[in-house]
Amino acid sequence: MAETSNSHRKLRIHALRYNPAKADDTPRIQTYELEEAPGMTLFIALSEIREKQDPSLQFDFVCRAGICGSCGMMINGLPGLACRTVTKDLPADISLAPLPFFELIGDLSVNTGKWMRGMSEKLETWVHSMGQSTDLKRIEEAMDPALAEEVYELDRCIECGCCVASCGTARMRKDFVGAVGLNKMARFRLDPRDKRTDADFYELVGDDNGVFGCMSLLACHDVCPKNLPLQTQIAFLRRKMVLQGTKG
Amino acid sequence: MKIVYTDVLVIGGGLAGLRLAIGAKRRGHDALILSLVPAKRSHSKAAQGGMQASLGNVAKGQGDTEDVHFEDTVRGSDWGADQEVVRMFVNTAPKAVRELAAWGVPWSRVRKGDREVIINGQKVTITERDEAHGLIAQRDFGGTKKWRTCYAADGTGHAMINTVADQAIADSIPVHERKEALSLIHDGSRCYGAVVRDLITGEVSAYVATATAICTGGAGRVYRTTTNAVICEGIGHAIALETGVSALGNMEAVQFHPTGIFPAGILVTEGCRGDGGLLKDVDGHRFMPDYEPEKKELASRDVVSRRMEEHIKKGKGHKSRFGEHIWLDITLLGEKHIHTNLREVWDICHYFLGVDPVKEMIPVRPAQHYTMGGVRTDPSGQSPTLKGLFSAGEAACWDMHGFNRLGGNSVAETVVAGMIVGETIADYCDKLANTPTVPLGLVREFVEREQAKLAAFTKGGGREDASLIKGEMQDLMTAKVGIFRTGKDLEEAVDKLQKLLVRSRSIGLRSPSLGANPELVTAYRVQRMLKIALSIAYGAAVRTESRGAHFREDFPRRNDAEWLKRTLATWKSESDTLPTLAYEPLDVTRMELPPGWRGYGAKDYIDHPDTPERQKAVEAIRAQYASDRFAMQKALMPYEHLLPEVLRGKNERIDERF
Numbered sequence: 001m002a003e004t005s006n007s008h009r010k011l012r013i014h015a016l017r018y019n020p021a022k023a024d025d026t027p028r029i030q031t032y033e034l035e036e037a038p039g040m041t042l043f044i045a046l047s048e049i050r051e052k053q054d055p056s057l058q059f060d061f062v063c064r065a066g067i068c069g070s071c072g073m074m075i076n077g078l079p080g081l082a083c084r085t086v087t088k089d090l091p092a093d094i095s096l097a098p099l100p101f102f103e104l105i106g107d108l109s110v111n112t113g114k115w116m117r118g119m120s121e122k123l124e125t126w127v128h129s130m131g132q133s134t135d136l137k138r139i140e141e142a143m144d145p146a147l148a149e150e151v152y153e154l155d156r157c158i159e160c161g162c163c164v165a166s167c168g169t170a171r172m173r174k175d176f177v178g179a180v181g182l183n184k185m186a187r188f189r190l191d192p193r194d195k196r197t198d199a200d201f202y203e204l205v206g207d208d209n210g211v212f213g214c215m216s217l218l219a220c221h222d223v224c225p226k227n228l229p230l231q232t233q234i235a236f237l238r239r240k241m242v243l244q245g246t247k248g
Numbered sequence: 249m250k251i252v253y254t255d256v257l258v259i260g261g262g263l264a265g266l267r268l269a270i271g272a273k274r275r276g277h278d279a280l281i282l283s284l285v286p287a288k289r290s291h292s293k294a295a296q297g298g299m300q301a302s303l304g305n306v307a308k309g310q311g312d313t314e315d316v317h318f319e320d321t322v323r324g325s326d327w328g329a330d331q332e333v334v335r336m337f338v339n340t341a342p343k344a345v346r347e348l349a350a351w352g353v354p355w356s357r358v359r360k361g362d363r364e365v366i367i368n369g370q371k372v373t374i375t376e377r378d379e380a381h382g383l384i385a386q387r388d389f390g391g392t393k394k395w396r397t398c399y400a401a402d403g404t405g406h407a408m409i410n411t412v413a414d415q416a417i418a419d420s421i422p423v424h425e426r427k428e429a430l431s432l433i434h435d436g437s438r439c440y441g442a443v444v445r446d447l448i449t450g451e452v453s454a455y456v457a458t459a460t461a462i463c464t465g466g467a468g469r470v471y472r473t474t475t476n477a478v479i480c481e482g483i484g485h486a487i488a489l490e491t492g493v494s495a496l497g498n499m500e501a502v503q504f505h506p507t508g509i510f511p512a513g514i515l516v517t518e519g520c521r522g523d524g525g526l527l528k529d530v531d532g533h534r535f536m537p538d539y540e541p542e543k544k545e546l547a548s549r550d551v552v553s554r555r556m557e558e559h560i561k562k563g564k565g566h567k568s569r570f571g572e573h574i575w576l577d578i579t580l581l582g583e584k585h586i587h588t589n590l591r592e593v594w595d596i597c598h599y600f601l602g603v604d605p606v607k608e609m610i611p612v613r614p615a616q617h618y619t620m621g622g623v624r625t626d627p628s629g630q631s632p633t634l635k636g637l638f639s640a641g642e643a644a645c646w647d648m649h650g651f652n653r654l655g656g657n658s659v660a661e662t663v664v665a666g667m668i669v670g671e672t673i674a675d676y677c678d679k680l681a682n683t684p685t686v687p688l689g690l691v692r693e694f695v696e697r698e699q700a701k702l703a704a705f706t707k708g709g710g711r712e713d714a715s716l717i718k719g720e721m722q723d724l725m726t727a728k729v730g731i732f733r734t735g736k737d738l739e740e741a742v743d744k745l746q747k748l749l750v751r752s753r754s755i756g757l758r759s760p761s762l763g764a765n766p767e768l769v770t771a772y773r774v775q776r777m778l779k780i781a782l783s784i785a786y787g788a789a790v791r792t793e794s795r796g797a798h799f800r801e802d803f804p805r806r807n808d809a810e811w812l813k814r815t816l817a818t819w820k821s822e823s824d825t826l827p828t829l830a831y832e833p834l835d836v837t838r839m840e841l842p843p844g845w846r847g848y849g850a851k852d853y854i855d856h857p858d859t860p861e862r863q864k865a866v867e868a869i870r871a872q873y874a875s876d877r878f879a880m881q882k883a884l885m886p887y888e889h890l891l892p893e894v895l896r897g898k899n900e901r902i903d904e905r906f
Contacts, residue, residue, distance in 0.1 A: 019763075019764070021448075021449065021763055021764065022763075038569065038570075039511070039512065039570075039600075041600070050715075050766060050767075051715040051719075052715075054759075055715070055757070055758050055759050055765075055766060055767030055770075056759040056761070056765060056766065056767065057766070058764060058766060060285075061478055062285050062289045062290075062291070062477045062478060062479055063289070063291065063293065063294050063477045063478075064477070064478060064514070065294065065514040065515070065596060065600075066595060066596065066599055066600075067293055067294055067403075067406060067592065068285075068288075068289040068290075068293050068294070068477070069288075069289060070285060070286075070289050084599040084600060086599070086600075086602075105426075105448055105764065106448075106764050111448075112286070113285070113286025113287075113289070113425045113426075114425070116286065116288070117286070117417065117423070120414060120417050121417060124418070125414050125417070126351075126352065126411075126414040126415055126417065126418045127350075127351055127352035127411075129350065134346065134347065134350040136342075136343035136346050136347050137343065137897050137898060137899055137900055137906075138346075138900050139383065139900050139901065139902065140303075140345075140346045140349045140350075140383060140384055141349070141350075142357070142381065142382025142383055143355075143357050143382050144357070144382060145356070145357035145358065145359045145381075145382060145385075148354050148355060148356060148357045149354075149356070149401075149588070151354040152354035152356070152400050152401055152403070152407065155354050155400075155403075155406075155407055155410060156403060156406070158288075158406070159286075159288060188352075191352060191354075193350065193352055194352070
């Protein structure tokens with residue numbers, strides 16, 4: 001592992017502190033200083049702060065490997081996954097804030113889980129087999145290998161919330177389903193096991209809280225930690241929904 | 249006192265818990281899931297390489313059956329597994345993978361025709377059959393005779409939990425997120441639910457249920473270097489242990505995965521080696537064939553991890569500023585393969601190491617990975633000593649992995665156990681006699697006891713620092729209770745862990761809030777984690793043999809004569825500093841596959857006195873039923889009666905139609 005010229009810098013982490021459960025608390029920025037270590041990620045830095053400096057600092061990490069989507073936060077003004085953000089790629093002053101839009105739990109921790117569950121319920125983000133039952137003893141139904149890869153590509157979403165946090169429409173429409181929701185609709189629309197038709201999908205996202213709410217600012221596409229093809233998926237879905245909407 | 253009532257209380261929102269809850273709910277029982285985190289963020293998500301099920305679709309999987317999967321699993325376990333449970337598992341795994349396919353998991357599929365793969369460092373052309381086109385594909389994994397591991401690129405656990413969590417939403421199963429079970433409510437013979445703390449508000453309440461299931465995954469975080477997520481702290485194990493009644497089985501059986509990236513310990517999948525990746529030393533020499541000529545890089549994980557550490561001890565590791573490591577070379581697989589089938593690996597290397605694995609080798613070293621031990625249950629998933637308590641998945645010891653788990657068998661176990669225990673728990677709830685009369689006084693007593701314990705941290709005047717104790721425990725476990733173990737190290741670890749446990753009873757907090765408070769969480773968890781650490785270390789100290797992942801340098805042979813038995817740890821009294829150990833023998837005379845050589849690793853072992861006779865009996869049965877594998881299996885070791893009826897029956901394959 002190459003030694004970086006930046007190692008052993010003094011980092012200053014400016015974290016937004018606020019506990020909404022405390023009646024008298026007001027939001028403020030708190031600065032923590034610590035020495036940078038080789039290979040240090042924001043997960044390592046924040047864990048060290050909690051262990052050695054401030055045991056009350058709230059944040060969320062689970063996998064610390066960039067796959068579970070727990071640690072979305074604003075890192076120097078942009079939404080991203082803290083666990084896989086390496087400090088050497090950042091200036092010595094690092095500002096951290098919770099993702100906007102989601103319910104704040106405290107400090108850097110937001111309730112993305114609750115919002116994602118609501119979105120899934122609303123958009124019914126599961127395969128609708130329409131009563132087709134499967135005999136588990138029998139050979140599975142074949143699926144085109146390329147199509148399976150395409151579905152997997154869209155299935156890689158980790159529901160971190162970065163797309164919604166960066167979304168202009170979400171600022172104005174609290175019920176907007178976000179790129180995460182639209183991508184899921186594109187995923188199930190692509191999946192031949194889901195028997196829903198465009199008419200069904202239109203019912204779910206054919207309005208301003210769905211695909212027509214998107215203003216194509218596409219910050220979602222730029223910040224998605226999994227590099228999902230959100231731009232093309234939203235455009236494609238919109239075209240299909242326009243066709244569906246103009247049918248009648 | 250706030251009480252939530254449900255039929256089935258599932259503690260843990262990973263794959264096992266989700267699938268179990270779906271099963272119970274579909275049988276008409278209310279199921280409610282408690283989860284530390286949103287369900288989809290559970291550690292099941294981190295499973296990369298795949299799920300074993302003997303579909304036999306790919307050319308290299310042809311001829312695979314439950315029988316081959318069974319033997320691989322038992323050999324992998326170093327004969328520590330319950331063979332009936334392994335049979336239940338291998339027969340259900342194909343059904344599980346097919347159910348997941350129907351539910352929407354984007355399994356990677358077989359393409360007919362020629363394709364180039366890397367086997368043993370060489371390019372080889374494989375021709376896939378026309379009739380397999382579009383069926384679920386399998387890749388090679390360690391310790392398996394056939395290519396059996398079904399996968400969705402290298403995000404298999406991710407794709408599975410997306411699908412299963414969404415099915416749970418479709419079935420309107422509530423997941424109470426950011427809730428932690430602090431203790432099980434019980435009267436010494438029966439479990440009534442759990443005392444639960446809300447991690448956002450700090451509120452403590454009771455969840456009362458007919459049946460309670462612990463599906464909380466592993467306990468890797470008792471170690472310093474682990475692939476496990478930060479939530480895998482073994483609290484589910486601990487609350488079962490703290491009942492004093494329910495036992496933990498084989499806690500000393502801890503798996504170290506060969507390829508944690510160095511030094512962070514983040515996993516890169518066994519699929520790297522399964523797809524043809526090689527392990528190389530400081531000289532760029534591929535060393536595994538020198539040690540393991542039969543299986544090379546694809547021996548079982550315990551064997552490969554030991555060989556890597558052995559090679560490093562010989563001075564053949566690459567020295568870096570963080571210590572020594574081995575290289576994992578997947579450059580030979582080519583850019584297209586890596587970007588399609590190993591893309592999460594690419595991401596991890598890119599973000600955490602600044603390495604492009606298409607062009608460069610990956611620094612790796614074994615890291616704690618899997619907890620074979622767990623809450624002891626019978627084959628139905630129920631505790632034999634605490635009625636109404638069930639367990640499934642990594643948290644459980646029912647016990648299909650014995651002393652070493654095969655890659656691809658854990659994520660398979662989660663859903664298979666969820667399917668099976670989902671049915672058995674529903675059967676349990678169906679019976680009127682099992683509907684408890686809830687002793688509300690007892691419930692209240694348990695809630696108040698937990699509240700008092702929490703208050704003691706904030707007002708008890710203790711001076712010990714929770715994070716410090718936790719760190720010392722983790723360092724001890726990694727240094728003294730790791731891949732190579734000795735009596736001396738283990739005794740030292742047990743001694744020091746006991747002292748840490750005593751110190752943990754005087755923890756004080758710097759931030760004394762009972763609400764959302766990460767320090768308070770560390771405080772009450774570290775007390776419980778120490779009991780798990782002690783169960784591992786003490787169990788390892790007493791077991792004077794080597795079996796699977798438990799390797800004693802001072803007792804290097806597997807000793808079936810004395811140690812073909814399962815360790816059972818209980819924690820009798822809150823003032824104890826050690827678990828009480830008991831042993832449950834495994835019955836050779838009923839084994840379908842009597843103990844022998846695994847096919848890799850050490851060849852010498854001490855036989856059980858019953859083995860030769862059983863071996864003879866098995867051979868006679870095999871000869872008698874040579875033409876019918878099903879009849880043969882039934883004569884060797886009937887197991888189907890243990891499976892829920894809906895899950896019984898043969899599995900169809902291209903080469904085996906019914």
